[in-house]
Amino acid sequence: MTAVTTVFKRLTLVIASAALLYACAGRPEGVLIPNGTAPGASEVNLLVATTRAPSTEPGVLFGGDRGDQISVASIVVSIPPDQNRKIGQVQWPQTLPADPRKEFSTVSVTPLDDDTGVNLWAKDNIPKSRRMLIFVHGFNNRYEDAVYRFAQIVHDSKADVAPVLFTWPSRASVFDYVYDRESTNYSRDALEDLLRKAANSPKVGEITVMAHSMGTWLAMESLRQMAIRDGRVAPKIRNVILASPDIDVDVVAKQWEQMGRDKPHFTIFVSRDDRALAASRIIAGDIDRLGQIDPTVEPYRSALEQRGITVFDLTDLDSDDDLNHGKFAESPEVVKLIGNRLIAGQTITDSNIGLGDRLGAVALGAAQTVGTAASVAVSTPILVFDPKTRENYDEQWQRLGRSVQNTVGTTGTHVKAKPQP
Numbered sequence: 230m231t232a233v234t235t236v237f238k239r240l241t242l243v244i245a246s247a248a249l250l251y252a253c254a255g256r257p258e259g260v261l262i263p264n265g266t267a268p269g270a271s272e273v274n275l276l277v278a279t280t281r282a283p284s285t286e287p288g289v290l291f292g293g294d295r296g297d298q299i300s301v302a303s304i305v306v307s308i309p310p311d312q313n314r315k316i317g318q319v320q321w322p323q324t325l326p327a328d329p330r331k332e333f334s335t336v337s338v339t340p341l342d343d344d345t346g347v348n349l350w351a352k353d354n355i356p357k358s359r360r361m362l363i364f365v366h367g368f369n370n371r372y373e374d375a376v377y378r379f380a381q382i383v384h385d386s387k388a389d390v391a392p393v394l395f396t397w398p399s400r401a402s403v404f405d406y407v408y409d410r411e412s413t414n415y416s417r418d419a420l421e422d423l424l425r426k427a428a429n430s431p432k433v434g435e436i437t438v439m440a441h442s443m444g445t446w447l448a449m450e451s452l453r454q455m456a457i458r459d460g461r462v463a464p465k466i467r468n469v470i471l472a473s474p475d476i477d478v479d480v481v482a483k484q485w486e487q488m489g490r491d492k493p494h495f496t497i498f499v500s501r502d503d504r505a506l507a508a509s510r511i512i513a514g515d516i517d518r519l520g521q522i523d524p525t526v527e528p529y530r531s532a533l534e535q536r537g538i539t540v541f542d543l544t545d546l547d548s549d550d551d552l553n554h555g556k557f558a559e560s561p562e563v564v565k566l567i568g569n570r571l572i573a574g575q576t577i578t579d580s581n582i583g584l585g586d587r588l589g590a591v592a593l594g595a596a597q598t599v600g601t602a603a604s605v606a607v608s609t610p611i612l613v614f615d616p617k618t619r620e621n622y623d624e625q626w627q628r629l630g631r632s633v634q635n636t637v638g639t640t641g642t643h644v645k646a647k648p649q650p
């Protein structure tokens with residue numbers, strides 16, 4: 230096989246995979262024109278900051294071009310009653326105006342001042358927990374895609390947080406991967422500025438940063454810049470969640486090191502069957518993407534363990550997403566986990582929670598001492614790799630050995646269930 234043939238086949242695979250990413254075809258444009266809500270619907274009030282240039286099209290607000298400054302707004306989204314929707318999905322309007330009884334709808338859009346908007350919005354919207362969640366979307370997202378998807382995540386996770394969205398200039402085209410990538414670099418200073426304003430707000434007690442796909446690169450770069458500039462990441466930033474991170478594994482190791490000693494706790498969602506990241510890997514020269522690794526094999530196992538990073542492997546989790554790239558947002562169990570545990574600064578294998586924490590109605594695992602041995606039962610398709618597990622349960626795993634081999638795979642560092650039939 231010639232080099233030209235190899236390159237051609239790779240490019241064909243990339244284009245075919247990228248074509249599957251174009252999920253917004255057929256949707257009406259202009260869904261952000263305020264349309265109200267309906268009885269029984271829920272409302273999510275988002276603070277939205279963007280580096281996109283304003284759009285002249287009504288209801289679009291911002292396009293894919295790069296803006297000269299940060300624009301901030303409060304956007305209230307109406308979400309249909311649970312009986313009229315599937316948890317984990319965005320019910321896009323089929324036509325405009327939307328029907329709030331069964332579709333997502335925009336209630337209001339209120340522009341805010343960039344300098345004072347974060348603090349004033351937090352004053353009115355911070356919950357008793359004083360927690361804020363800042364979300365950074367991924368590749369191929371329109372402004373409205375990011376707004377509605379984040380509203381869905383906040384609603385379905387039932388997270389007790391003030392939700393803040395940072396949306397960067399994506400052209401929402403599968404053929405603009407490089408443009409989108411450069412737009413994340415363009416937006417690093419702006420996201421760092423937003424993080425600093427949130428951390429400096431007296432109303433905010435702690436912050437979780439959650440980023441998806443290409444947005445994880447932007448989040449890591451902004452946190453790295455903050456640490457270099459200030460000597461550390463702001464203490465209020467306690468947790469960082471990277472979902473399907475589209476980052477070169479060698480690069481993320483350097484970003485991690487340059488954040489200094491006092492880092493937030495990191496949680497990563499990976500899936501080895503992520504087809505979007507498979508395409509990204511080809512574009513990037515066959516270098517592993519962080520979101521596709523197997524956390525139980527070397528060199529990743531030792532590196533994660535030494536750094537105290539928690540990884541959820543969602544490979545065996547069923548998904549309606551053909552690319553398996555959005556499992557973190559579409560799985561009801563995972564979004565509840567994000568809201569109930571991770572944003573609260575807990576890990577499900579922490580000694581205060583144990584392996585008995587439940588994802589919905591499915592037991593993640595239970596470990597208890599019976600005489601001199603541990604009994605273990607695991608029945609979820611989610612693998613959890615957490616250094617805390619080894620610290621707390623290594624002795625039990627060693628004693629348990631082969632006696633539970635048919636129930637759960639154990640290596641002394643992880644727990645994995647058999648796939649569900």
